[in-house]
Structure formats: C-alpha cells, structure tokens
Amino acid sequence: MATPVIVTAAVVGAEVTREQSPAVPYTPEEIAGAALDAWRAGAAAVHLHARWPDGRPSQEAHHFREIIDRIRAAGSDVVIQCSTGGAVGMPVEERLGSLVPGAEMGTLNLGTMNFGDEVFVNARPDIVRIAGRLRERKLVAECEVYDAGMLDTLRWLLDKGHLSAPYHVQFVLGVPGGMSGSERNLRFLVEGLPEPTHWTVAGIGRFEMPMAEVALGLGGHVRVGLEDNLFVSKGVLARGSSELVELAVAMARRAGREPATPGQARALLGII
Numbered sequence: 001m002a003t004p005v006i007v008t009a010a011v012v013g014a015e016v017t018r019e020q021s022p023a024v025p026y027t028p029e030e031i032a033g034a035a036l037d038a039w040r041a042g043a044a045a046v047h048l049h050a051r052w053p054d055g056r057p058s059q060e061a062h063h064f065r066e067i068i069d070r071i072r073a074a075g076s077d078v079v080i081q082c083s084t085g086g087a088v089g090m091p092v093e094e095r096l097g098s099l100v101p102g103a104e105m106g107t108l109n110l111g112t113m114n115f116g117d118e119v120f121v122n123a124r125p126d127i128v129r130i131a132g133r134l135r136e137r138k139l140v141a142e143c144e145v146y147d148a149g150m151l152d153t154l155r156w157l158l159d160k161g162h163l164s165a166p167y168h169v170q171f172v173l174g175v176p177g178g179m180s181g182s183e184r185n186l187r188f189l190v191e192g193l194p195e196p197t198h199w200t201v202a203g204i205g206r207f208e209m210p211m212a213e214v215a216l217g218l219g220g221h222v223r224v225g226l227e228d229n230l231f232v233s234k235g236v237l238a239r240g241s242s243e244l245v246e247l248a249v250a251m252a253r254r255a256g257r258e259p260a261t262p263g264q265a266r267a268l269l270g271i272i
C-alpha cells in the first residue's frame with residue numbers, strides 16, 4: 001500500500017492579513033476554529049502561528065496555549081506543530097515563546113534569506129539554539145528548507161550532533177528570495193537530502209497545488225493553507241484553509257494515496 005499522505009494545514013502564518021482575505025483568522029478562537037475545520041477536512045497536522053486580536057503576529061505563549069487548549073477541548077487529535085519562525089524581525093527568544101506544553105513539533109528554519117523585501121534572519125548559532133530547545137522539549141523538528149544550501153546546513157547539524165532522527169524536512173518553494181516552485185527544483189532538493197527521511201512540500205502562492213501534485217508522485221507529503229496561499233483558483237479566494245485541505249485530499253486520492261490520520265502521522269514522524 002502507498003504511504004499515506006500527511007496533509008498539514010498552515011492556517012494563518014505571520015504575513016497574510018484580513019485585508020487580503022476575510023478568511024484569515026486572528027484570535028486564538030478563530031485560529032483554533034480554522035485548525036479544527038482543516039482537521040475535519042482531512043489534515044493530520046496543523047502548523048500554528050498566533051496573532052494579536054488586531055492581526056499583528058504574536059509568539060506569546062498564552063496565545064499558543066489557548067489555541068492548543070481549544071483544539072484539544074473540541075476532541076481533536078490533530079498533530080500540533082508550532083512555528084519558531086514567527087515573523088521577520090522577531091528576536092529568537094521571542095520566537096521560542098510558541099513552544100508550549102502540548103506542542104509536538106516545532107519548526108527549525110535553516111538559514112538567512114531575503115523574504116520578499118525583508119530579510120529573515122536565521123544565523124547558524126540561532127539555528128543551533130532553536131534545535132537545542134526542540135531537543136530539550138522532546139519535540140520533533142521540522143526543518144524548513146527554502147534554498148539548496150540549507151541542505152548543507154542540515155547535513156552540518158546532523159554531523160555535529162545538533163540534530164538527530166526523528167526529524168522532518170519541509171521544502172518551502174516560491175518565497176521571493178528562495179527557490180521557486182518547479183518540479184526540477186523539488187526533485188533536485190529531494191535528491192540532495194543527506195539521508196532518507198520523510199519530507200513535505202509547501203508551495204507558496206500559485207505554486208501550492210502544482211507542488212503538492214509533484215510531491216504526491218514522489219512519495220512526499222503536502223502542506224497547504226492560508227499562510228501559504230489565499231486562493232483556490234486564479235482570483236477566487238479560499239473560504240478557509242479547510243477548502244485547500246479538501247483540494248489536497250482529493251488530489252492525494254486521485255494519485256492513489258490516502259490522507260494519513262493523526263495517529264499514522266505520529267508513527268511516520270516518530271512523535272511519541
């Protein structure tokens with residue numbers, strides 16, 4: 001049987017705003033609601049950011065705690081992944097505020113890069129520090145790779161013992177400043193993994209669904225959601241991340257793969 005597909009829903013992120021789409025959630029209640037809708041639509045995992053009620057990005061522990069509590073209170077077993085990337089410009093200690101009890105995974109961004117017109121700073125000592133915090137808290141790292149050189153940083157982290165299995169890799173393709181979302185780029189990155197591991201692709205903007213399709217064929221996993229893309233088709237806004245999850249689930253089934261349950265996702269990712 002083909003490996004089930006872990007569909008991860010990235011329901012809010014730090015950049016998109018309600019001015020761009022009224023479906024963007026801000027409050028912990030709205031973010032938890034979007035996560036639950038995504039889980040009901042077939043997402044096995046949710047990638048969480050938080051916002052202040054006015055929409056500013058937040059890495060405040062109390063926001064993440066409330067989001068997770070609301071998800072669990074509704075009876076969901078969805079895998080919880082918290083962002084340590086936060087928003088461009090946030091100091092590392094602030095970014096680490098998201099790693100609250102109840103988190104099961106945390107992101108580990110593997111390098112500094114242009115991020116649109118801004119710079120997303122991830123100096124190597126900071127990457128080591130975040131990796132250390134994830135290890136201390138027994139969280140599975142999801143390594144965010146935006147460009148090919150970041151795979152060398154992954155190899156370096158493994159060689160130096162800053163990171164060890166189980167970990168997960170996510171290729172984020174289409175950020176202006178990183179690699180764009182082409183099949184050739186994705187194949188090149190997958191071939192460049194330092195050792196066999198599970199991986200996901202998050203295609204940004206118009207790259208979301210095309211990259212999901214390529215990943216499904218290559219045995220990878222898929223991330224979708226409003227953090228990455230606001231549209232279901234050209235000029236048509238998604239009702240929410242759950243609608244993008246529905247599209248990804250249907251695409252997976254057409255490719256002969258079933259969406260993973262949260263339990264299957266935990267087994268694949270090594271979450272205990």
Ligand code: KMH
Pocket residue numbers: 013014015083084085086087088107108109115120144
């Ligand atoms: N908001 C981006 C600057 C992550 O979640 O770890 C970083 C980001 C990655 O979203």
Ligand code: ZN
Pocket residue numbers: 010013014047049083085227
């Ligand atoms: Zn994120």
